[in-house]
Amino acid sequence: MRPSCAWLALGLLLQLNLHLDLGQAANILGVFPYRIPSPFQMVRPLMRALVERGHKVTMVTPAGYPDDIDGVRHIRVAMLNQLMQTLMDNDQFVDALGDKWKEGVLASTIFYNVSHAILSDTGVQLMMRDRSERFDMIMVEASHLDALYGLAEFYNATLLGISCMHMSWHIDYLAGNLAPSVYEPVSPIGFALDHSLLSRAFNWVYITEEKLLERLVYRPAQVRLLKKFFGYPAEKLDELRSRFSVILVNTHFSMGRVRANVPNIIEVAGMHLSETPEPCGAELQNYLDEAEHGVIYFSMGQDILMKYLPENMQKQLLLAFSQLKQRVIWKTELSVLPNKSENIFLMDKVPQRMVLVHPNLRLFISHGGLQSVMEAIDNGVPMLGMPLFFDQFNNMHRVQLAGMAKVLDPNELSADTLIETITELLENPTYAETAKQMAESFRDRPMSPLETAIWWTEYALRNRDTSHMRLDVEEIPLMRYYRLDSLLTVGVRFAFVFGSLIFLGWRLYKKNRNRNRRLRERQMVFSQIQLRLRDYETAF
Template sequence: MSRCLNIAVLALIVIWLNCGDGARILGIFPTASISHQVVFRTLTLELNKRGHEFVIVTTDPVKDTSIKNYKEIDISFLYDDIAKEVINIINFRGNMNWYVQFTMFESMVWEQMGRIFRHPEFKKVYEPNSGEKFDLILMEIFFTPGFMALAERFNAPIIGIASASLQLSLQYGIGNPILPSHPSSWEQDVKFRNSWTPWQRLEEFYQCWRMIYYYRTVSLPKQKEIAEQYLGIEVSDLHDLEKNISLIFVNQQGPISFARPNVPNIIEIGGFHVSDKIKPLPKDLQKTLDEATQGFIYMSLGSNVKSNMLSEKSRDAFITAFSKLSYKVIWKFEDDQLKGKPDNVIILKWAPQQAILAHPNIKLFIYQGGLQSTEEAISHGVPLVGIPVMGDQDMNVKKMVSLGVAVKLDILNINVNDLLEAIRTVTLDNNYKQRMLNLGSLLKDKPQNTLQNAIWWTEHVIRHKGAPYLHSTTADSPWYQRQDMDIIAFITAGFVSISILAILILYKCAIRGIKMFNHRPVDKQKKKRS
């Protein structure tokens, strides 16, 4: 009897300790893109299992009532805004740089922020007399830095999280080195040039600082104004909130990224969404892939870029190229019909991508270069043909090409010959497959699981109510002192001034010498006459 009593008391103590350690976390994930949301969801669900309570604002709620202490505020209506725009993203490529795209869509972002703040359930959370308290704000760092104001409303530290590498404007805010021409700067128009001329580097420098200037002088003040309007409090300068973020989880793993220097409060994560337990394929698709003994190819342009956005010319090039292959082709194609579809091509409006990539008969993945798709392909050892369209996709494909696991094509210049050459190069050369397997092994060989590392850092920030010791003092420096730009300017100005002075002195000396030379014969003649 006493033994049972002791066990019961011990169990109560464990429960009490878990409840005491559990924190209340407010999650803000406002980007309407499942490729973003799956990264955040994995972390929040795992933290919830460890006893932390969540209130999450998300466009893609899991809607699982069995999960306790996990309230979701559904803002999936933001997908309607994207649908209304009816934008063919492929048409942007080559016509609009990141600065133009950012400024064009920002008014829609501002409107979306207002709609989120006006959401009845969210208002109950942040209104002055709500009685809500949070130990941490976990928020996506991308288009809506105005939500950082919630940290002041609840007097809680911020952890940012990004589904891809950070944009330069945010890197500036936290004091990270600004490298305009570096291949990791994905929003730059770096187009894999064979050589860098000074003029090209100057263009990248201009575009970089133009974007940073706009972000800091237009975007941040406007979002501060929106936050103050709804929260009803005076919000600190968002520049200050940004540079004092405790830390940022960045979905970027070293072996598959372009190495660059980072400040201490950038913590690498990655592969969160890649599942260890693959769900079974639908029976008819499983049968089709099992019978593809010569192998099959899988093609998908992701969730934001769709295959039905391809021009008729590009679509016909894919159809013709696929018809010449002995492989089956599984094509994620969003329309009901594909005119001229060859017999070896199967179209699916939705595809269970991880399960398809895990099938042993797969030979090749043709994709748009999305980071999550890249991680899935590496996890299952599938070589790639990359056809980037936007965002960080160029950077991801370039890195895969540099590692010898992919071939890149230009989506604006797709033709049958290039497609066939790329497909045959990757499928017939076993080195692509072997290098991809080696890359997957390298990615797994790390001292600590990235998810467990992210959990430790999250709880570390909660325990210590922030992590100010990770703050980089560079973030406090004005732009002209970053990377000693003022010293370089001073030395350059001094060198130019001395050079100009030296040239003037030489010029004066030369003029004086010429005059003396011209007058000497005249003086000699005068002396002879006298």
Template sequence: MILHVFFGVIVFVHAGNAARILGIVPTPSYSHQVVFQPLWRELSLRGHQVTTLTTDPIKDPALTNLTEIDLHSSYDVWNKKIMVNILSYKENALVAIINFITQLIEIEDEQMRNPNVQALLKSDEKYDLVIIEGFMPAMSAFAVKFQCPLIAMVSTAGHSGLHNLIGNPTHPVLYPDVIYPYDEEMSLSQRISSVVSTFLFSLASSYGNSLQDQLMKKHFGSNYPSIDEIMGNTSMLFVNSDNIFHKIQPLVPSVVQIGGGSHLRPPKPLPHDLKEQLDNANNGFIYFSLGSNVKSKNIPMETRITILETFSELPYTVLWKFEAENLPNQPDNVIISKWLPQQDVLRHPNIKLFITQGGLQSSDETIHSGVPIVGMPFFGDQAANIKKMVTKGVGLSVEYTTLEKDDFKGKILEVIQNPKYRNRVNELVALVRDQPMTGMERAVWWTEYVIRNKGAAHLRSPLLDMPWYQYLLLDVFAVLLFCFAFTAYTFYILVRFLSRFIRRLLNNRDKKLK
């Protein structure tokens, strides 16, 4: 009897602490979704009732507290328009970003028309917390609808526009934007470029927010606050960064770093055939993958030919994530597969090198696995990530648009044969793991903190309530300049008066002497 009462109390207390959480991740990209999935899993295992809008459902029957609304159909627009355009786009970066923003709106609009999402919009459900992907701020309106706190979360370090929305200080030179490929000491021309780029990207971000506002009002109603107002009341911003891989940046308490391999899962055995192939790679193997967004089958033909010629001259087995059934002119030492368990491939003892596009999740995985890299960036933050890794000494990089066989082959052999690259990545592994708690533990703790306190208004940045001219000290400088000018003018008048007075005295004395 006593035992039954004890377990009853435990269940009651656990249920009393449980919350209803709505998680919304609209981007149809597995590299985005994989960052959020461990959070949904952990929150549901802790007894919270979690509902997610996602393009990549976990579909784990053991997660009985997790309800998933499947938006996988959004991949049609993502793969057929956005990713193909990125590989073939010839215009400047700003035009490409604007096109990217408008196509994201198309994806969101289609998702909002999903019958299950429409049912959620029209429901009288109650939620204690809404967590959204910060790149899609229109979804923040769900927090207004359900009158609950809001957490924004991003799968990268977070661009300057998001930091500005939550009141975290930004600086185009000290803390360049995540897509800018410089984070160490910059030259004057690079500093000018960063300032101009940050300004132009802020204009693009403002344009994007205006479209997000229109989308929000279309589906939620015209009486909703603006995107800037809703996001300005965000309780927390979770950024997928850490202090080892990313540049040190001051963060207000409402910005929480959850990076450092939060998405990593426990090791699993490789498929039998693949394991046998890698075990038999006597000279070791190279793993080549361009991630989940860039498809190797879609890269320019001249680039593919150069890659194949390079691989054919290497003494190593090459494992290539290639999304087609056949690879024309495939060398004997090259193995292709449409899908590969990347984390477990990187853990294999025979791996020598990872040729990567430089996505943040791939960068985390290679560092945690102690594998050096040759980077081949394509878009977004990839160039910046590869630049960081090269600067930190864990590899080298090539440009896919100007790829040459001799240069590519030379860099591959240099990274494999020179032990300094693997030694350096192992040093970073030790630093990354020497942390008081993991990024995911921080994410869970702060999520439940927001739930317990019904928000985090007490951690709101004072920068949000300060006019821009005060933040830039323009009023202070104006007063000081006025005081200086007034003092200088007064001193000038006084000197002028004294000069004339003395001159008059001297003239009178001279007249008397005559």
């Protein structure tokens, strides 16, 4: 009987474990409207890992982005693809660049159209009308697509944010991280990067304008969609914006920006590094292995085609590279470059991570995309940045301040400047040493970025109420939040001393003025007496 009892106990234990695993599985809906490949490098490994852990994942994405993930139900919104093409063909897009308010109005239109395209999509509508559908968690990009937050209320689900781009005051606000800051704009174009008092004042005005745009332009448009598709009042949006449980952000303090976060802002930079990199082909591998003087890798990312770069910039790059003794791998869709030297190797699709990890690689010349910067840091490779737009300026500025990179303006590029800068980066060992130190710091974590993201995602599933991880401004009086009480005390003391000095000065002035007045009166009386005495002597 004992063996039978043992087998029965083991069977019950296995059955109990099965039920426990099923109980931990969750239905997760991810809404990711990106129309470029790079953000999905962060999202894709997380979705795969959640499926492997038994969760049921549904993704709402554009057609073709990303490729189908095994075990994930995909709802493709073709209208998102059409919106991007329409935007690129619109002259208004070019006209708005450089004008914050025009950019804001255009961005509001884009956010409105994206939210409307998703919520009005046939597949999404069928999902919402299906009474058997339920979701335990809604994952959304923590951007200005506020109407999509209504899905969390609709399904009574946990709301989790993902930020594939840089941090901003807006993400801080959604996370309840309401620390006053002038360092985290939504759009870094035109944002001062130095820390002078004048620049801080300018940046405060800059971010104040962004907050006005958010409140006066972005939010009202999203409120209209919230009412149209969910029937919720405008007040519901404020509540939804405060319901973010956790926000996974694609950054890490080792990348050159140490910041104060509340506990529900989770730094998970490097999640895409958990995926197996694409191997080098035989020709590229030999080119790297046989490089006697090392290799320089030049890439402007996946989304910037070389043919659209200014012709003078291409000419200066070609002229500079041809004078180097190092071999150069040039990522370009062009199969032929005029006057190309023998040390330049052209490739359309480069296995970037395998190139960066090769021991002969000496320098990475890049536009400064977040994933590229991350991969350079992970492999300890010095960088030369030539940023063109959006977060690239800030990304390169951070690693330049850290000491592993230099930055050039691509609009004012010359072959001589390029050669001089490359020589400095290659021959000065400080850049390589700093890059290696940053790589060690970037990798030295208690858990991998993907494991961290999974743990906190499941933490949010286990704990629906995460208000204990947020800072709510209502809980902190304005006087205390901005330390106005101490400023008021100092101000009162200063005012008392300053007022006392003014009062004493005024009293001394009045006393001196009265004394002078009395002296003048005495002199006038004395003069009149003398005049009368003369008149009297003349009369007699």
